[in-house]
Amino acid sequence: MSASLQPQMADQQSQIKKLQERMQVDLTTAIEDKAAAHREGFIFGIDLGVSSTLTSFALIFGIRKLKQNFSVIKKPQSHDASA
Numbered sequence: 001m002s003a004s005l006q007p008q009m010a011d012q013q014s015q016i017k018k019l020q021e022r023m024q025v026d027l028t029t030a031i032e033d034k035a036a037a038h039r040e041g042f043i044f045g046i047d048l049g050v051s052s053t054l055t056s057f058a059l060i061f062g063i064r065k066l067k068q069n070f071s072v073i074k075k076p077q078s079h080d081a082s083a
Helices: 005-068
Strands: none
Touching: none
8 A cells, every 4th residue: 555545544544433433422322312202201101191090080070979969850759658
């Protein structure tokens, strides 16, 4: 090899090494971001499930409470005929 290509090869090898290091950092960052997104989605799902469940229980309890004091047709009160 000629001496004039030596500096160019060294520069290219240096650039390749820097790019490899950069790719490693980017890969690590991407993996961490993906894990964080999964955790965030999981927590959001739990929050949504819990709030939906509590809302459902509140609605069911409220409807049952209202039904106790509400009737469309009043039942006639029967008098005991056996008295």
